[in-house]
Amino acid sequence: MHEQRTLNEVLAHATTRAPAPALAQEPATKLPPKPVQGPDSEQSPSHTAQRPPERAVEGLRPFRLRWQPLKVTLNYGVGDIMVRSDDGRLNDRTGAMFARAMLDGGHGAGLHAEWWNSDANLFSGKFMSDGVAPNVTDAELGGVDLFPHARFEYQYGDWNVPVRIGLFADWQQLDHQQARVEREWLSFGPRILVEPTQMLLQSDTGSLHLFARIGVDIGAAWFSEEFRNGDDKDMTPRWAGEIGGGLRGTYGAWHAELSYRLHHTTYGETQGDLFGNPGRTELQRQQVFFGIGYTY
Numbered sequence: 001m002h003e004q005r006t007l008n009e010v011l012a013h014a015t016t017r018a019p020a021p022a023l024a025q026e027p028a029t030k031l032p033p034k035p036v037q038g039p040d041s042e043q044s045p046s047h048t049a050q051r052p053p054e055r056a057v058e059g060l061r062p063f064r065l066r067w068q069p070l071k072v073t074l075n076y077g078v079g080d081i082m083v084r085s086d087d088g089r090l091n092d093r094t095g096a097m098f099a100r101a102m103l104d105g106g107h108g109a110g111l112h113a114e115w116w117n118s119d120a121n122l123f124s125g126k127f128m129s130d131g132v133a134p135n136v137t138d139a140e141l142g143g144v145d146l147f148p149h150a151r152f153e154y155q156y157g158d159w160n161v162p163v164r165i166g167l168f169a170d171w172q173q174l175d176h177q178q179a180r181v182e183r184e185w186l187s188f189g190p191r192i193l194v195e196p197t198q199m200l201l202q203s204d205t206g207s208l209h210l211f212a213r214i215g216v217d218i219g220a221a222w223f224s225e226e227f228r229n230g231d232d233k234d235m236t237p238r239w240a241g242e243i244g245g246g247l248r249g250t251y252g253a254w255h256a257e258l259s260y261r262l263h264h265t266t267y268g269e270t271q272g273d274l275f276g277n278p279g280r281t282e283l284q285r286q287q288v289f290f291g292i293g294y295t296y
Contacts, residue, residue: 064075066104070296073255075100079287081118081141083174086279089128090174094119096141098287108151110164116285117142120177128179131227131274135179141283143172164193168217172283181227181274185267187238189219197248205251212245213261223270230242236268246289253295262286 033089077098084091096118123137153252168191174183193215201208221238225231246259267281 006235007224021144026289035221068296070106071102071104071255071293072296073100073102073104073133073257073291073293074101075257075259075289075291077287077289078212079285081116081122082282082284083122083139083141084282086281088128088135089275089278090123090281093121094122096285097284098289100289100291102293106149110149110151110166112147112149114145114265115143116287122174128176128181129179130176130179130272131229135176135181137176138178139174139176141172141174143170145170147193149191149193158198160197160199162197164191164195166191167178168219179227181225183223183225185221185223185238187219187221189217189238191215191217193242209248209250210245211248211257211259213242213259215242216240221267223267223272225272225274227274230273231271232274234270234272236270238265238267240265255295257289257291259289259291260287261289 002069065151075098077100079096079098080093081095081096096116098114098116100112100114102110102112118141120138120140122139122141127134128137129135145168146166147164147166149164152163152165154161154163165288168187168189170187172185176182193213194211195211197209197211199209216239218237218239221236223234223236225233240263242261242263244259244261246257248259249259250257262284263286264282264284267283270278270281271277
C-alpha cells in the first residue's frame with residue numbers, strides 16, 4: 001500500500017512537470033521595419049504640413065527690380081514754334097525739331113524729359129535795338145523741360161486713366177544771334193497730366209490703344225536778358241496748358257505711338273532795360289511725334 005502510494009505520487013509529480021505538447025502554429029509574418037521619421041524626413045505628411053516656411057533670402061535686392069516693369073519710350077517730333085509779345089514787336093512762327101524721353105516705373109514713379117530747338121529765322125526781316133544801335137532780330141528758340149512725377153491709375157468703364165502729378169522745371173531761351181541779345185526764362189512749379197486711354201483691338205501678341213493728353217501747370221519764372229551794353233533780371237508768374245492725342249500699339253514687350261501735341265506757355269509782364277515793359281510773352285509749341293519703346 002505504501003509502495004503503491006509512493007508510485008502514484010511519483011507518476012503525478014512527473015506528469016505535472018512534463019512540458020505540454022506544442023500546438024501547430026502558422027509561421028509569423030515578418031513586417032518591414034517602421035521607417036524612422038527624423039526631423040528632415042519627407043515621408044511624414046504631418047511633419048510636412050507643420051514645416052515652417054523657408055526664410056527669405058536676406059540682403060539688398062537688385063536696384064532694377066524696384067522699377068520693374070520699367071517702360072522706356074523715345075520720341076522724335078517735327079512741328080513749329082510761335083513767339084508773341086503783347087506789344088507786337090515779337091510775333092512770328094517757324095519750324096522746329098523736338099525730342100522726348102519717358103521713363104515710367106511699375107511702382108508709379110516716372111520722369112519725362114523734352115528738348116526742342118527752332119530754326120534761326122524767327123522775326124526774319126525785322127529790326128530791334130541791341131542796346132547800342134538797331135540790328136536784325138533773326139532769332140531761334142530752344143528749351144528743355146523736366147517732369148518727375150508720381151502716376152496713379154483709375155478705371156472708368158472701358159477707359160483707363162493714368163494721372164501724373166509732379167513738379168516741372170523748364171528753361172527756354174530766345175537767342176538773337178546776330179544782334180547778340182539773349183532772353184531766358186527759367187521756371188518751376190506743379191503740373192498735372194491726365195491721359196485717358198481706351199483699348200481698340202487686342203490679340204494674343206499685341207493691342208491697339210486710343211489716348212488723349214490734357215495737362216496744366218503753374219509756377220514762377222525767373223527772367224533774364226543780356227545785350228551788348230548790359231543785362232537785366234526780373235521775376236514773373238507763368239502758366240501753361242497742353243492738349244494732344246494719338247494711337248499706341250504694343251507687340252510683346254515693344255510699343256510704338258503716333259501722336260499730336262500742342263503746348264502753350266504764357267509769361268507775365270516783365271520790366272527790362274532793353275525792351276522796357278513789352279507786356280506778356282507767349283511761347284507755343286506744336287508737333288507730331290513718333291515714338292518707340294520697350295518694357296523691361
